[in-house]
Amino acid sequence: MLSFLLSYDVLLPAAVILSRTAILIILLAALARYVSSFIDAFLTYGKLAIPKKDGFFFMSNRTGWRFFYSMSVMVTATTYVFLAAMEKFNPSRLSTIFAVCFILHLIRRCYETFFVQKLSTNSMPFVHFLAGTGYYVAVPFSALIEIHDLFEFHGGTRTFAFGDEGLFLTLIGGALFLIGNAIQFQSHSILAKLRESSSSRRFAIPQGGLFDRISCPHYLAEILIYISFLFVTQFQIINLWLILGFVVATLVHGSKQTHEWYLKKFDDYPRSRSALVPYVY
Numbered sequence: 001m002l003s004f005l006l007s008y009d010v011l012l013p014a015a016v017i018l019s020r021t022a023i024l025i026i027l028l029a030a031l032a033r034y035v036s037s038f039i040d041a042f043l044t045y046g047k048l049a050i051p052k053k054d055g056f057f058f059m060s061n062r063t064g065w066r067f068f069y070s071m072s073v074m075v076t077a078t079t080y081v082f083l084a085a086m087e088k089f090n091p092s093r094l095s096t097i098f099a100v101c102f103i104l105h106l107i108r109r110c111y112e113t114f115f116v117q118k119l120s121t122n123s124m125p126f127v128h129f130l131a132g133t134g135y136y137v138a139v140p141f142s143a144l145i146e147i148h149d150l151f152e153f154h155g156g157t158r159t160f161a162f163g164d165e166g167l168f169l170t171l172i173g174g175a176l177f178l179i180g181n182a183i184q185f186q187s188h189s190i191l192a193k194l195r196e197s198s199s200s201r202r203f204a205i206p207q208g209g210l211f212d213r214i215s216c217p218h219y220l221a222e223i224l225i226y227i228s229f230l231f232v233t234q235f236q237i238i239n240l241w242l243i244l245g246f247v248v249a250t251l252v253h254g255s256k257q258t259h260e261w262y263l264k265k266f267d268d269y270p271r272s273r274s275a276l277v278p279y280v281y
Helices: 008-031 039-042 061-086 091-115 126-153 164-193 218-231 236-266
Strands: 057-059 123-125
Touching: 008 061, 057 061, 061 091, 061 123, 061 126, 091 126, 091 164, 091 218, 126 236, 164 218, 218 236
Parallel strands: none
Antiparallel strands: 057 123
16 A cells, blocks of 8 residues: 555646645735735845845845856756656657746846846845745746646646647747747846945836836746746646746736835836836736
8 A cells, every 4th residue: 555655646746736835825825915915025135125234044035146146057957867867758848848948037037136237135035935936846847747737647648739730839939938038037127237246225116118218127038038938838737827827816916016126216117108018917
């Protein structure tokens, strides 16, 4: 009985169920932010944070974000190689394309935290650090595990659909991925230029790029990137749908907070700007 419970056929589907449950819990927690001021304050950081003294329960934004992306690159690569070994190093194209896209995105973000962004000197709550660590482990692990489960146990085509429809979805996903990363890199570069010195604590109104239309183009770009993951995996991975729900719920709320902060902080802030989507929201 014990050997059966510890068998590959039991453990892998169980991992899929557990990872999906974890992502669903995270999604519900994000949605709860709309009705709970406690959770709202609990997850607030950066320029929106309430100043707190440094101590055991707080760390710098710079340390936190660098750790998130560096660690997630290792988790993604390790999970991919481990599952590929299970598949006798003949992984599905679905898992390969997702892993490559996700790692490229993480490497770009990691590069920005080291060489582009002038991260806020405000502290990151330790609980936010734990939540971020869990998120950046859960995303690649849950997606790759589900892809593996799809092909091993549910009859998925190992090379997946690269016919007309599959190729079309992949090309759209690739285009969205490149556009999202380009917008986000440009937006982070614009924000970084507002602080010529890393020791500066002063904020200014960002100008240029999509900042001329919305307050949070880097948030919009993040949503586009996660939508691109759905396209390149051909909408087959439920965990990625749940993760997208979490990303949208969090960033819609975050963009609203940021937009309101700009309006209160600067009397001359352009009233024509939207928060997240030009002319819509």
